[in-house]
Amino acid sequence: MRSESLGISTESSGSIVFQWEDMVEDSRLLEIRNLVTRFYTEEGVVRAVDGNSLHLDAGETLGIVGESGSGKTVTALSIMGLIENPGLIESGSILFRGDELLEKTQQEMLEIRGKEIAMVFQDPMNSLNPTLTVGDQIARVLHFHTSLSRREKKRRAIELLRQVEMPEPEKRLGNYPHQLSGGMRQRVLIAMAISCNPTVVILDEPTTALDVTIEAQIFELVDKLKAQFDMGIILITHDLAVVANSCDRVIVMYAGRIVEEAPVIDLYENPLHPYTRGLLNSIPQLDKEKQERLPSIPGEVPELITLPEGCNFSPRCKYAVEKCMHDDPPIIKIAPGRRLACWKAGEFIE
Ligand SMILES: Nc1ncnc2c1ncn2[C@@H]1O[C@H](COP(=O)(O)OP(=O)(O)OP(=O)(O)O)[C@@H](O)[C@H]1O
Ligand SMILES: [Mg+2]
Incomplete structure (x- = not known):
């Protein structure tokens, strides 16, 4: 009230x-x-x-x-x-x-x-690690906050990419940030931000x-x-x-x-x-x-x-x-x- x-x-x-x-x-x-x-x-x-x-x-x-x-x-x-x-x-x-x-x-x-509380920072290129694949970046966040197994983390990463409407989520998991368009990078950052609900x-x-x-x-x-x-x-x-x-x-x-x-x-x-x-x-x-x-x-x-x-x-x-x-x-x-x-x-x- x-x-x-x-x-x-x-x-x-x-x-x-x-x-x-x-x-x-x-x-x-x-x-x-x-x-x-x-x-x-x-x-x-x-x-x-x-x-x-x-x-x-x-x-x-x-x-x-x-x-x-x-x-x-x-x-x-x-x-x-x-x-x-x-x-x-x-x-x-x-x-x-x-x-x-x-x-x-x-x-x-x-x-x-x-x-x-999660944040998507002002500079998308600097927020993603250029040396890690999309899957590994999402897995890192999940590793820090959850006790999911390796396989579960992969499954969750795909699910998150699907939630942010990333085209071909399974394939994108193995991509590096430079292989993605600006909009896709933003979707990855949003996926990472919402990964732990x-x-x-x-x-x-x-x-x-x-x-x-x-x-x-x-x-x-x-x-x-x-x-x-x-x-x-x-x-x-x-x-x-x-x-x-x-x-x-x-x-x-x-x-x-x-x-x-x-x-x-x-x-x-x-x-x-x-x-x-x-x-x-x-x-x-x-x-x-x-x-x-x-x-x-x-x-x-x-x-x-x-x-x-x-x-x-x-x-x-x-x-x-x-x-x-x-x-x-x-x-x-x-x-x-x-x-x-x-x-x-x-x-x-x-
Ligand atoms: N690390 C820092 N050291 C010194 N001053 C800082 C630091 N970070 C921010 N400031 C100062 O704090 C003020 C507010 O900055 P802030 O980044 O919050 O602005 P902003 O509204 O987000 O601007 P923009 O729209 O350009 O992103 C500015 O004067 C900025 O120079
Ligand atoms: Mg600012």
């Missing part, structure tokens, strides 16, 4: 205390609260994820969208327990089915990764290198698998057309912060944050173009080392007023399932 609060709940990495008023449902897979992940580089401290909260339920696809460098991948790597030196998760909480991941040992995280799958820009037809097939497949196994999916993408077609709910990130969250239909019909509006306004035909990058909004994303005072987006925002230049807007719940971080929000709500 979920109890939506009637009042406004606020959260931020600053002085306003996070108040979580929703009861956690059984279907809640992930619950991230006030996550802060930083990188301590020679140039300075990179505020890659700056006090964000989000959740994921079983059977839904959550889209995370935002320009390059907005902290999408770092959010995913934080969930996976893969933030390495000079990075540090400084504070916050990542609950997986109510269990705190940030308190897990490395060994415990090794067991959770792949088995409970995880409940959460994170896909980080899974189709950037693929053409539109293959991309559509991959997302159809992801949808089918999600329904079949009741997984929760986090889909990170630059591509707003992909979000429109594949996601139930969307989070928009800007310079390390979540600036807006909405059910997908609401986001497209009534985007509220000026940044989201800018992104959507500049796509002429959502369903006709494949976008490699987000449409451009005048100005540049700030360096995460030297963020502007006030709202991070204020230097590029045509609606910005004096307050926006000095005070950081907290993210506020404005309706069930909708959150927004903007001082001018009230003026946009219809």
Whole structure:
């Protein structure tokens, strides 16, 4: 059961205390609260994820969208327990089915990764080992997380390739990555990700290198698998057309912060944050173009080392007023399932 609060709940990495008023449902897979992940580089401290909260339920696809460098991948790597030196998760909480991941040992995280939470990484070519056949790569994952015999692993690998609709699965087992097309490689990565029946799958820009037809097939497949196994999916993408077609709910990130969250239909019909509006306004035909990058909004994303005072987006925002230049807007719940971080929000709500 979920109890939506009637009042406004606020959260931020600053002085306003996070108040979580929703009861956690059984279907809640992930619950991230006030996550802060930083990188301590020679140039300075990179505020890659700056006090964000989000959740994921079983059977839904959550889209995370935002320009390059907005902290999408770092959010995913934080969930996976893969933030390495000079990075540090400084504070916050990542609950997986109510269990705190940030308190897990490395060994415990090794067991959770792949088995409970799996990720398809941003760079498909680097994610596959060029010296191993498809069958051996899948078998490795199965070997780590299961006690299947050699023969059972082979049978399971074929079954997985069939599930991801790989043509001629028996034959593909003996192929090396370079013998496969981009779409086939992506299917292998998805097969590896679902091999141990995880409940959460994170896909980080899974189709950037693929053409539109293959991309559509991959997302159809992801949808089918999600329904079949009741997984929760986090889909990170630059591509707003992909979000429109594949996601139930969307989070928009800007310079390390979540600036807006909405059910997908609401986001497209009534985007509220000026940044989201800018992104959507500049796509002429959502369903006709494949976008490699987000449409451009005048100005540049700030360096995460030297963020502007006030709202991070204020230097590029045509609606910005004096307050926006000095005070950081907290993210506020404005309706069930909708959150927004903007001082001018009230003026946009219809
Ligand atoms: N290992 C690292 N060391 C230092 N800074 C890092 C490291 N990894 C990421 N960052 C910084 O963290 C910020 C967020 O990066 P992230 O990779 O999450 O962006 P992204 O939204 O996934 O971008 P893209 O769309 O290009 O993949 C960037 O400023 C990036 O330079
Ligand atoms: Mg990324």
